[in-house]
Amino acid sequence: MTAGTYPSPEPVEDPEALRADEAAYRDLADAVRELLDLTVRTRVDQPERAAVATEVRALSARLSARAQDGPLGLETTSDGRLRDHGNPMVGMRNPVAPPLTVRQTGEGEAAADPFVLGAAYEGPPGHVHGGIIASVLDQVLGTVPAIVGRPGMTAYLNLTYRRPTPLGQVSGRARVAGTDGWKTTVTGELLDADGQVTVEAEGLFVVPRWARQYLGTPTGDAGDFEAPAEAGPDA
Numbered sequence: 001m002t003a004g005t006y007p008s009p010e011p012v013e014d015p016e017a018l019r020a021d022e023a024a025y026r027d028l029a030d031a032v033r034e035l036l037d038l039t040v041r042t043r044v045d046q047p048e049r050a051a052v053a054t055e056v057r058a059l060s061a062r063l064s065a066r067a068q069d070g071p072l073g074l075e076t077t078s079d080g081r082l083r084d085h086g087n088p089m090v091g092m093r094n095p096v097a098p099p100l101t102v103r104q105t106g107e108g109e110a111a112a113d114p115f116v117l118g119a120a121y122e123g124p125p126g127h128v129h130g131g132i133i134a135s136v137l138d139q140v141l142g143t144v145p146a147i148v149g150r151p152g153m154t155a156y157l158n159l160t161y162r163r164p165t166p167l168g169q170v171s172g173r174a175r176v177a178g179t180d181g182w183k184t185t186v187t188g189e190l191l192d193a194d195g196q197v198t199v200e201a202e203g204l205f206v207v208p209r210w211a212r213q214y215l216g217t218p219t220g221d222a223g224d225f226e227a228p229a230e231a232g233p234d235a
């Protein structure tokens, strides 16, 4: 989130052009993600690895011919969408992102469609790194307050790792557990390919003071808030 300090450097007026532009960014990230995975898993011999490293550096030089200074932030486009393309969990431009697709599944509920965590996300042998799991659940749980109109920053995220999560297909889900003004408590789980819960999470998401003026006054009930005409009581 930003306070509107990251206007799009390249607003696109033509929706077709925007779609094509975004598809090309997504394709580049997909290709580099494949490279990341194979960089971890490759067993080609040393001279071949050295040759590939030289080629990859040449490709980086091509991309740096025109690159933004610093992070992407949250961009707005002329089609009215917000874009967090650099996000390391869902960002379409980010090859580090698995990527996750988090969707609203009901009132105050969200879920991450099944996605694959491969060799690049390994912690314990054959299993997902605990910090990666925290990132995934931060994103899945963090989407829920946004769905109910209270997009907040993570104040805390408590995780209970019930069992190791095998690498491969995983999914996630989350829902509102309670709201209190600018604060939303969310619970959620990570599930393995068999649908077994491996990790449980509870997070508190708080609309930061600087963002409250852009939202309506909270009434305390998720999804039930006043129009964003005026700042909240303690903004």
Ligand SMILES: CCCCCCCCCC(=O)SCCNC(=O)CCNC(=O)[C@H](O)C(C)(C)COP(=O)(O)OP(=O)(O)OC[C@H]1O[C@@H](n2cnc3c(N)ncnc32)[C@H](O)[C@@H]1OP(=O)(O)O
Binding pocket: 138, 139, 140, 142, 143, 146, 151, 152, 153, 154, 155, 156, 181, 183, 204, 206, 207, 208, 209, 210
């Ligand atoms: C489309 C969007 C999708 C988003 C998905 C994103 C998922 C990823 C989210 C992140 O990763 S965010 C990055 C990690 N989090 C941070 O960097 C947050 C750092 N902390 C802060 O910026 C501030 O501490 C915070 C915004 C959480 C609160 O600061 P504020 O100055 O805005 O509010 P304040 O300190 O007055 O606290 C507001 C309320 O929250 C309570 N609170 C804050 N931190 C708490 C805490 N840790 N535990 C319990 N309560 C807490 C605080 O007591 C108070 O309660 P009351 O209103 O009832 O008095």
